[in-house]
Amino acid sequence: MLLRHTNKDIKERKALNVNPAKTCQPIGAMYASLGIHGCLPHSHGSQGCCAYHRSALTRHYREPVMAATSSFTEGSSVFGGQANLIQAIDNIFTTYDPDIIAVHTTCLSETIGDDVNQITIKAVKDGKVPKGKYVIHASTPSYVGSHVTGFSNMTKAMVMHFAKSTGKPNGKYNIIPGYVEPSDMTEIKRIVEKLGIKPILFPDTSNVLNGPQTGRYSMFPEGGVTIDELKSSGDSMGTIALGSLASADAARSLDSKWRVPCQVQDLPIGLAATDRFVNALRIAAGVSVPDEITRERGQLLDIITDMHQYFYGKKVALSGDPDHLISLTEFLVSIDMAPVHIVTGTSGKDFEKRIQDITSHLPYKVNVKAGGDMFTLHQWIKNEPVDLLIANTYGKYIARDDDIPFIRYGFPILDRIGHSYFPSVCYRGGIRLLEKILDALMDRLDRDAPEEKFELVM
Numbered sequence: 001m002l003l004r005h006t007n008k009d010i011k012e013r014k015a016l017n018v019n020p021a022k023t024c025q026p027i028g029a030m031y032a033s034l035g036i037h038g039c040l041p042h043s044h045g046s047q048g049c050c051a052y053h054r055s056a057l058t059r060h061y062r063e064p065v066m067a068a069t070s071s072f073t074e075g076s077s078v079f080g081g082q083a084n085l086i087q088a089i090d091n092i093f094t095t096y097d098p099d100i101i102a103v104h105t106t107c108l109s110e111t112i113g114d115d116v117n118q119i120t121i122k123a124v125k126d127g128k129v130p131k132g133k134y135v136i137h138a139s140t141p142s143y144v145g146s147h148v149t150g151f152s153n154m155t156k157a158m159v160m161h162f163a164k165s166t167g168k169p170n171g172k173y174n175i176i177p178g179y180v181e182p183s184d185m186t187e188i189k190r191i192v193e194k195l196g197i198k199p200i201l202f203p204d205t206s207n208v209l210n211g212p213q214t215g216r217y218s219m220f221p222e223g224g225v226t227i228d229e230l231k232s233s234g235d236s237m238g239t240i241a242l243g244s245l246a247s248a249d250a251a252r253s254l255d256s257k258w259r260v261p262c263q264v265q266d267l268p269i270g271l272a273a274t275d276r277f278v279n280a281l282r283i284a285a286g287v288s289v290p291d292e293i294t295r296e297r298g299q300l301l302d303i304i305t306d307m308h309q310y311f312y313g314k315k316v317a318l319s320g321d322p323d324h325l326i327s328l329t330e331f332l333v334s335i336d337m338a339p340v341h342i343v344t345g346t347s348g349k350d351f352e353k354r355i356q357d358i359t360s361h362l363p364y365k366v367n368v369k370a371g372g373d374m375f376t377l378h379q380w381i382k383n384e385p386v387d388l389l390i391a392n393t394y395g396k397y398i399a400r401d402d403d404i405p406f407i408r409y410g411f412p413i414l415d416r417i418g419h420s421y422f423p424s425v426c427y428r429g430g431i432r433l434l435e436k437i438l439d440a441l442m443d444r445l446d447r448d449a450p451e452e453k454f455e456l457v458m
């Protein structure tokens, strides 16, 4: 309906995005902040920004997301937001008593040029931060980057603020899971622990944004990395960062500041990327891969083999976050599907290079764009139709307009559930992804089959 008028005629655009394939930086920063236990995110800007960011997260996770705001008015927009932020810090600790406030900036406070570091130092000096409580901050102007950048900046702020080295190794590994679902964080932790490694996983939104219904509201749910764990991350034996866009900066900061050696891996989505992750853990732990994990790998491989005929040669269009798309593209190529159009809204030439490397041996041209938009993706699809679209909820308009089987994946998903509870990472997550792909493709086969070919067994 809405996209009926998208045409095939692609024109070079530099100054205009139509239907962006990203959301704004503070959303990622807010999401990362929620992965610290006892944290109240704080948006330094106007109420409208904070309301939008909270509602985007609330709609995606279907949990009430709490965050405070500096509530800029015309006055603060002209004279700066220092007074508002100091008052807000005082009010928040007095009223809600979090362990920590994680402040992120917005377009407005960045444009004014508020020095949030200086303001938080002043808040401490003025006695507005109670003993044993903390205020951290990240710069997240939304006219650059995306929600992925915001997540990365806030995750880096965690280690810059808290990590210390006592000189005594803690026997743990830092795992930075990237911008993934709470369910994915649980699964990553499970795999790490199965390999015998004690993780400090941060941020960790499991049991924060996918908690059970208990009948009681808790402003600060059970989950989240603790401040003590974050402090201890400087004593860890190493860091494994998953997803270079979302996690590498924090891992490299730990490395350069506290000599915690880091390796940056792709998100463990699909067989090969999970193999690399498990292999890194195996080497770190000095153990063999447990039978349970090997069995899960075998099950994933079994489905790929059994259902290969349905995957083979199917053209796919993808839109989403760069770290997701790199692993997802590799996975699709490995099962002989044909990713032909790939767009992320997050900028960065490395992304295009990685996709080109993964697809360079394929006998067809792959359209790829970083910093692109969904309008471009739709135009590519108009010129070369696909059998499947994988994108966040906004992809449904393209899917409807061009009658394409559609899988919701990434952020945000505003019209379906499941993503918070069922992982798409590691071997089990790979099985779930394949189930979704097969459901979409085979439902379409059933829908379009003439009566004589409408099979009971496929």
Ligand code: SF4
Pocket (backbone or CB within 6 Å): 024, 025, 026, 048, 049, 052, 105, 106, 107, 108, 142, 143
């Ligand atoms: S893009 Fe900027 S002004 Fe708009 S909601 Fe995000 S932070 Fe606020």
